[in-house]
Amino acid sequence: MNRFIRSLTPDQQISLLFVLVFGTLLLASVVGLLLSLRERNRSDAWWQGLRRYREGVRRSWLMMAVFWVGWASGPTGALWLFGLGSLLTLREFVSLTPTQRSDHKTLVLLFFVILPAQYLLLGLERFDLFSVFIPVYVFLAIPAVSSLGNDPQRFLARNATLQWGTMVCVYGLSHVPALLHLSFAGHAGRGAFLVFFLVAVVQTCMVVQHVAGRWLAYPPSLPHISLSFQWRSALVGVLGGGVLGGLLSGVTPFKPGQALAMALVACVAGTLGHLVMKAIKRDRGVPNWGSQGRSVTGASGLLDRVDALCFAAPVFFQSVRWYFGP
Numbered sequence: 001m002n003r004f005i006r007s008l009t010p011d012q013q014i015s016l017l018f019v020l021v022f023g024t025l026l027l028a029s030v031v032g033l034l035l036s037l038r039e040r041n042r043s044d045a046w047w048q049g050l051r052r053y054r055e056g057v058r059r060s061w062l063m064m065a066v067f068w069v070g071w072a073s074g075p076t077g078a079l080w081l082f083g084l085g086s087l088l089t090l091r092e093f094v095s096l097t098p099t100q101r102s103d104h105k106t107l108v109l110l111f112f113v114i115l116p117a118q119y120l121l122l123g124l125e126r127f128d129l130f131s132v133f134i135p136v137y138v139f140l141a142i143p144a145v146s147s148l149g150n151d152p153q154r155f156l157a158r159n160a161t162l163q164w165g166t167m168v169c170v171y172g173l174s175h176v177p178a179l180l181h182l183s184f185a186g187h188a189g190r191g192a193f194l195v196f197f198l199v200a201v202v203q204t205c206m207v208v209q210h211v212a213g214r215w216l217a218y219p220p221s222l223p224h225i226s227l228s229f230q231w232r233s234a235l236v237g238v239l240g241g242g243v244l245g246g247l248l249s250g251v252t253p254f255k256p257g258q259a260l261a262m263a264l265v266a267c268v269a270g271t272l273g274h275l276v277m278k279a280i281k282r283d284r285g286v287p288n289w290g291s292q293g294r295s296v297t298g299a300s301g302l303l304d305r306v307d308a309l310c311f312a313a314p315v316f317f318q319s320v321r322w323y324f325g326p
Contacts, residue, residue: 021064021196021200022064025057025060025061025064028057028060029054029057029061032050032053032054032057035050036050036054053207053210053211053214055210057207060203060204060207062305064199064200064203069081074180075123075177075180075181075191076123078177078180079119079122079123079177081177082119082173082174082176082177083115083116083119083174085173085302085306086115086118086119086169086170086173086174087111087115088302089168089169089173089289089301089302089303089306089310090110090111090115090165090166090169090170092289092301092302092303093165093168093169093289093303094107094110094162094165095289096284096286096289097158097161097162097165098154098158098161099158099162100149100151100153100158101149101151102146102149102150102151103146103149103158103162104149105145105146105148105149106142106145106146106149106159106162107162109141109142109145110142110162110165110166110170114134114138114141114166114170115170117133118130118133118134118170118171118174119174121133122174122177122178122181125181127178127181127321130174130178131318134166134167134170134171135167135171138163138166139163142159142162142163142166143155143159146158146159146162164280168273168277168303168307168310168311169303169310171314172273172309172310172311172313172314173306173309173310173313175313175314175316175317176195176198176199176309176313177195178313178317179191179194179195179198179313179316179317179320180192180194180195182194182317182320182321184253184324193251193252194252194320196248196251197245197248197251197252197259197262197263198266198309198312198313198316199309200244200245200248201241201242201244201245201248201263201266201267202241202266202267202270202308202309202312203308204237204240204241204244205237205238205240205241205267205270205271205308206237206270206271206274206308207237208236208237208240208241209233209234209236209237209271210228210233212230212232212233212236212237213228213229213230213233216230216232216233216236218230218232218233222275224282225275225278225279225282226275226278229275229278234271237267237271238264238267238268238271241263241264241266241267242260242263242264242267243260244263245259245260245262245263245264245266245267246259246260246263248263253324258323262316262319262320265315265316265319266312266315266316267312269311269312269315269316270308270309270311270312271308272311273307273308273310273311273312274307274308274311276311277303277304277307288301288304289301289302289303289304
């Protein structure tokens, strides 16, 4: 099967992925719709499980749509697309951050200097500086600029929150289009398949976790952070994403064993990232991201939909570049 897939041209592989992925999502959507027509009490556990299932399917539709738009628009278009995504997610994060007037200079720096600079470095393919720009230079610049506001009240907490938001919303998400710029022997010009691989395995992991959590019906493992997180369902989700990654090895530069390992790395990072973002929401006392529980994306914020990807992308990118790079 992998030999057959590798023998296809990139356009033929894209067409095959289009049929398989969107056909599967369409089938999953139809199943969710048919189940929702059953007469049941909307307050019972069955309905709650179905609601989470349909939310997972909708999230998968969004992620796959982003992949196709990024692929169709090319590397430059993907930079603008994900740059806008970073802008919106950072806005959602900051809307729930207790900032003060003295933080305005720092916020201007984040939105109008740091965010564009991160994507500019990516567009120039300065990967060494791209990888350390935010964790090193920006982490030092944020408190330095904040100190110019002459306001020591909750100084550490305010700056740590802004640093964390920048790390997740800008640094993490910018590593998704960065995969388009990677090129390996025998896989030149096919970076879009790495984006597809990452999005597919992470979203599959998340959906399987939700479904397995309702089916296994074990008590939550970390109830103070998440009422739906269970170690058993998390393991099932990671394994599900890993198996899918092994099956998708034909469209990547990986051999099946390597694809399985890379998928497991991405799924573990995404699972823990999703849990971390839930802990932050609990700390802030909100059910989802966005100003006053609302966002530009509707019932739940954009950051709710990409939080796992924001954690998985930099880990996956650096792992791939370290293992397969020169």
